[in-house]
Amino acid sequence: EVQLVQSGAEVKKPGESLKISCKGSGYSFTNYWIGWVRQMPGKGLEWMGIIYPGDSDTRYSPSFQGQVTISADKSISTAYLQWSSLKASDTAMYYCVRHSCGSTGCYVAYWGQGTLVIVSS
Amino acid sequence: QSALTQPPSVSGSPGQSVTISCTGSSSDVGSYNRVSWYQQPPGTAPKLMIYEVNNRPSGVPDRFSGSKSGNTASLTISGLQAEDEADYYCSSYTSSSTWVFGGGTKLTVL
Secondary structure, X not given: OOEXXXXXXXXXXXXXXXXXXXXXXXXXXXXXXXXXXXXXXXXXXXXXXXXXXXXXXXXEOOXXXXXXXXXXXXXXXXXXXXXXXXXXXXXXXXXXXXXXEOOOOEEEEEEOOXXXXXXXX | OOOEEOOOEEEEOOOOOEEEEEEOOOOOOOOOOOEEEEEEOOXXXXXXXXXXXXXXXXXXXXXXXXXXXXXXXXXXXXXXXXHHOEEEEEEEEOOOOOEEEEOOEEEEEO
16 A cells, blocks of 8 residues: 655744655655645645656756755655745645556656645744 | 636535536647546545546546546536535646646535
8 A cells, every 4th residue: 555654744933944754655666756745725736846766857846946855765765845944935734745657647646644834933 | 837727616416417627728738638636625635536537546436537628627526425525626747747736626515
């Protein structure tokens, strides 16, 4: 069974740095794209970016390029989402997602439980 | 890239059918059969309901079906049940090698 287990909720101040994690299990971690989706309070889903742990190929949505860093440590089957300087507007639920690939291409197939990030002074 | 366009809300009575549309462009929905749909009940993580336009993962009832015509994809839920009440999101692969979601549609079962 594919499982994505995310790190716990965080409360941070503006300007602070943060790295949240997502541990994958039940599948070969290096062979599937894994990434992140943001959901701001009361709003919709926003695809942020993904990484292929096998070769660290990383893709970002234009909206998030330069704003966050996605990385992975395949030795411990864990993906990360990182900020160097948080803003209040980063307050949101962040979902770890794993893509699957079918006959025509890949899609978001599995979701973690979510990590709530609150940024407030 | 802009979010795909979905109606903010739809509603239907138990037993009826509803259809949720998802309109993109020739850079996403129109060019790829990589449209998927997700169900998100309040306070929970989303769940995959349809992938590659019209395929259901195991465990998803056959009341859920998907289709696509041109730049618009659709999710149809037949035989509505109270448990179907949730937010629904579409998603598509894009020509930028990224993915994009729709704005979401709130389904109310009357």
